[in-house]
Amino acid sequence: MDHEYEQDAALLLQLFILSVGLLLCLPGEPRNPSFFEQRLAWKRYSEKHQKRSTFTRRLRMGKDSFDKLLSFIVDDLLVNETQAVRRGGSIIPALCLYCTLRYLAGGSYLDITDIAGISKSSFYRVLWKTITAICKCPQLKIRFPNTGQEIKDAIDGFAGISDGGAISNCVGVVDGYLMRIKVPTKKETGNIRSFFSGHYQCYGVNIQAVADHHSRFIFFAYAAPGVSDDRNAMRQCALHGLVESLPAGACVIGDAAYIPTERMVPIYQGTDKLIPLYDNFNFYASQCRIRVEMAFGIMQMKWGILARPLGCSLKNMLWLAQAIARLHNFCINERLEAAGTVDNDTVLSTNGTGYIPSVPHDADGDPVRLDNIFKGSFEGNSYLREFMAKRIKGLQLQRPSRNKKRRRREDE
Template structure:
């Protein structure tokens, strides 16, 4: 509670266009093709909890909304935007684990701000296909395995993966997130806890003066994690990410089960006559004459 009260730790995506362009310039340094308009990478992760009590869940929501069927775990859908270094620029925990990333994102304050023109002209967030491609969100092209669109998807993922690395750093740093939040901690307190951990995560990165490595847990830390009631998730090595990731907690909201097909079609129709940022990024890839690296297969 003390951490969450400190105004200097407050997490909210910056409204200053100059700061947004600084974020995009930092991402551009990591882009092989020179994408210079990524103002943040967004994704969701499951905050694992025990099944809440009926009182804690609330009559209007219900305990089932906290069950993530994809991961067979109860929890909360946390939406976060990170910069290139893994600092969390925005955070929202408003939906249960059953929610799609798209719906959880649209329930966030950030979505409302983006819809009202938060970003500087030309800037967008980079998200995966759990989100809807729009004027402020560039997503991959679905169902492609070759050609220019596939090349774009590769260069897009170079920057988008930064938020996954951020999740890896966050969970690696705070082992309590590798298991279900202890019984007795209410949903409201869990949200406050995760917000505090995210703020300390940013503080640690800032204090490192550019070094974003996370210290290895002590033997005592690992022992406490491994004896957690209900088990724990392992940290796994993933290609193109320089930190281990809590894969069992990620991609939980990669579905559109709670978004009507009619709504998604309506969103596509509204943007059909507009040249969206993804199209401009595709043109940049084509004009650069760059292609995704060839995968070296074992003989």
């Protein structure tokens, strides 16, 4: 019996080896033939679109700004030429930045790869390499004012756009932005439903952003899943600590979704906004607060990728959102520089006075030490907001009558 069992085992082994050999001999699925990709001649391409005045429309910035941005990140985009020859030629840094900007502007990877002469895999490789370089670039860093001079410059900027110097202690304006995403997978998050926003009826992430008087972002971060409201999202990121670390008298203005504190000043809501004192404050505070709304609008119109849900993973989405915010600031800085506006220099409102105080002042023109007015604070109450409303009343400023009529019609 043992001898017969050994014969059967040997026979089965031979049959197995024979079947494996036959499978190896069978023709496999044919591979796509390899061919040489002709890379885009960048110099000729850029010169052509400069002459046609279409360079800015394609890449959301002029050629000089493109070259300046490239100089910031070129070291991170260089490749090993020896290794690149084996893969069909190197993808130069200018071409990497071109592919990234064109994609963020709303272009399809299919069209971009055809124009640039690269494969799909190479496109996504250079895309994320460029986005990473932008996020790590120190010249493009988003900074929240933390030194005395930076806070003063920010306050002076908002004082310059506030009629009559009504708001003279605002450092920035805050709001939330729902960045739409595709439905995340279970591998990315344990609670997929938390990313669905019932208000907007789509999946997304809550972005908390603070803008300056030029609608540049001085804070921009993914704070929470889309289901979170702004007041809770603010606590889940570094913004809450930055705002509460501002010196006494300085504040950040937001909409009614935020909880008032001595440094977080939202506009009045509910029945409070019907009181003339608070209604006038809402009007002048909104003159500043609209800057963050403008920032979101400019960002979404300029970078067309935001017109559709982002299809990348949640991990990569953090890098993508940060890169878009930094490019948003870079484009505004380039526009201000081209217009001859010095950074942080704002022409003050002409209302008959040559000086607008950068901190709250009393009727005699002396600076008010708000830390002496109250001892401590608690959420839901703001002595500072009350003081700002009374200051506007003291300046004899009020909401224009034509604006009152329009607001009354909207309420009805």
